[in-house]
Amino acid sequence: VKLYVALWSGLTPGQRVAQAIHAAAEFALDHPEAARAWRAATNTVVSVALGDEGLDRLLFDLEGRESATFREPDLGDRLTAVAFTSEDASVPRVVRRAPLA
Numbered sequence: 001v002k003l004y005v006a007l008w009s010g011l012t013p014g015q016r017v018a019q020a021i022h023a024a025a026e027f028a029l030d031h032p033e034a035a036r037a038w039r040a041a042t043n044t045v046v047s048v049a050l051g052d053e054g055l056d057r058l059l060f061d062l063e064g065r066e067s068a069t070f071r072e073p074d075l076g077d078r079l080t081a082v083a084f085t086s087e088d089a090s091v092p093r094v095v096r097r098a099p100l101a
Helices: 013-030 032-041 052-061
Strands: 002-008 044-050 067-072 078-086
Touching: 002 013, 002 032, 002 052, 013 032, 013 044, 013 067, 013 078, 032 078, 044 052, 052 078
Parallel strands: 002 044
Antiparallel strands: 002 078, 067 078
16 A cells, blocks of 8 residues: 655645645545555555646546545645555556656
């Protein structure tokens, strides 16, 4: 089990760090059992960059799965990050093809 954080590709490197932390914190608060299982299993974090269409596709692919999003107030409440845990075999395709952030 790994924690995946998909970040909006329009962010600067510094913004990506902040948004990833926001999304990971939201995930841990919203899904404490899944967060504990991830930490106990691997404690591995994978961060990828996606454009707007990729983030939309990811949200569609994650429907019904435990995930957390973060929208940045300073960027007009733009969706900037999505966090979720996954086994390697069930990682959404859009994330598997995305570049690391």
